[in-house]
Amino acid sequence: xxxxxxxxxYSLLRNKYVLLCGDSIMRSIYKDMILLVQGQNRLLTNxxxxxxxxxxxxxxxxxxxxxxxxxxNDTSYxxxxxxxxxxxxxxxxxxxxxxxxxxxxxxxxxxxxxxIIPDVILLNSAIWDITKYEKNxxxxxxxxxxxxxxxxxxxIPPHTIIIWLTATPFSKDARGxxxxxxxxxxxxxxxxxxxxxxxxxxxxxxxxxxxxxxHYLVRKCIQHRCKDGMHYDALxxxxxxxxxARYISCGLNKNLSNFNYDNEDNNxxxxxxxxxxxxxxxxxxxxxxxxxxxxxxxxxxxxxxxIENLNEKEKDVFYLMDYYENHMLE
Numbered sequence: 001x002x003x004x005x006x007x008x009x010y011s012l013l014r015n016k017y018v019l020l021c022g023d024s025i026m027r028s029i030y031k032d033m034i035l036l037v038q039g040q041n042r043l044l045t046n047x048x049x050x051x052x053x054x055x056x057x058x059x060x061x062x063x064x065x066x067x068x069x070x071x072x073n074d075t076s077y078x079x080x081x082x083x084x085x086x087x088x089x090x091x092x093x094x095x096x097x098x099x100x101x102x103x104x105x106x107x108x109x110x111x112x113x114x115x116i117i118p119d120v121i122l123l124n125s126a127i128w129d130i131t132k133y134e135k136n137x138x139x140x141x142x143x144x145x146x147x148x149x150x151x152x153x154x155x156i157p158p159h160t161i162i163i164w165l166t167a168t169p170f171s172k173d174a175r176g177x178x179x180x181x182x183x184x185x186x187x188x189x190x191x192x193x194x195x196x197x198x199x200x201x202x203x204x205x206x207x208x209x210x211x212x213x214x215h216y217l218v219r220k221c222i223q224h225r226c227k228d229g230m231h232y233d234a235l236x237x238x239x240x241x242x243x244x245a246r247y248i249s250c251g252l253n254k255n256l257s258n259f260n261y262d263n264e265d266n267n268x269x270x271x272x273x274x275x276x277x278x279x280x281x282x283x284x285x286x287x288x289x290x291x292x293x294x295x296x297x298x299x300x301x302x303x304x305x306x307i308e309n310l311n312e313k314e315k316d317v318f319y320l321m322d323y324y325e326n327h328m329l330e
Contacts, residue, residue, distance in 0.1 A: 004242040009036040010088075012249055017089040017116055021103055022124035023096075024176070024231065025168055025214070027052065027079070029122065029244070030092040032237045034061055034083040037090070043234035049226075053079060068094070073176065075132050078102055089116075096132060098125035098141065099148035111155045118160055120248055121152070124214075126167035126196055127230075130189065138196070145200060149207040161251035163244065164204035166197040168214045171229030171325065191310065194317045210247050214240065216287075219324055290320055297323050 013033075020030045028049055035044060038061075051057035053068050061083075068079035079094040080102070093102050109115035129141040152162065172187045193215065201211045217240065218224070224236045297319045310318060 002242075003238050004036070004245045006036045006039050006041045009033065009241070009245055010039065012245055012252070012254060013037055013090070013120075014087050016119040017091070018120045018122070019091050019093070019106070019118040020122045021093045021095050021106065022122070022165070023094065023128055024052075026122065026124050026165070027081075027092055027094065028231070028237050029165075029240055030081065030083075030090065031061055032234070032241045034063055034090050036241065037083070037088050038062060043238055045234070049231070049234060049237070063090075075128070091118075095125045096128045097144065098129055099144040099151070103148060104151075107151055107155050117157060120161045120163070120251075121156065122163050122165060122244065123209075124165040124167065126193065126200065127170075130192070130196065138192075141196070142199065145203060149203060149209070153207050161248055162207075162209045163247055164200065164209045164211050166201060166211070166213045166215045167193050168218050168232065169193070169321065169324075171225065174229035176228050176230045190321050191314050191317045195314075210251070212240075212243055212247065217243065222324060293323050294319050 018033070020026050020033075028044070031044055031048060035042070035048075045057070047057040048060060053071060054065055058065070063081050063083040066080040066082050068077075070077070075096045077094065077096055079092075081092040083090045093106055095103055097103075106115070110117055125145075126141070129144070130137045133140060156162065170186075170190065170193075172190060174186060197213070197215050201213065204211050218232055218236055221232065221236055224233045226232060294316050
């Protein structure tokens, strides 16, 4: 698959307002987008990927920090950024919860005509929701996500392209937002995230959002995962930007110049049908190739104390993730 270049993304997003709301993965997507629309045909550096708030390495991206003043991994963290020129407006809002005060404020400003209506909205939120709000976290997440989607649909007009991005896979030793999460629970969450992604994708479809399954996209890319076990390198983010651009170009009925998207092989192509959600094409987010791995790997002895508490589908997911973690680099 060819990766999108600066000229193509500049043209695609010209005179458009793109709003990105989500976690640190979404922040890196924002950085990659604004890097390209500035005409910088390069990948983000490692320092740029890690930078946030008013870090020195944010200066090279030429955007503005609108709000945010402290570095923390608790739910009080907030960050709002904006890249604004006479041809582009790209804004990022960090979410520690899917329907946090920051998300409500963005929607309120649009509803009260204090902010222009975005042409494109990119959304993600899951890991913070289910790890930082311990009591009934998954139940609360389900309720808040539906409330969030319902509010978006009641305020945002139909012509706005809304894309939901699923949570990416993480290692059993992941740090950062998962620093305070016990090792056994991290391992369990690696399995639960399949169910959570399936739920959120189906809910997004219910509200006529597009869905890009980032978990499927980067599942086999362990070699591109950062040392913290949670984030991914600049090449992966350029691939993500490329897939997002494909969706946007479809919604805007615009062709991307100098950009080829090879979709002959369903197993290696994410979002083959860009009109339909990935969950229409993949049963429980597991491909036929994945099922072959599970059949061969199921009999292996895996040391995981909580495995007896898993149902059969969850066990399959665990076998699959363990395989990708331990065998893809062989």
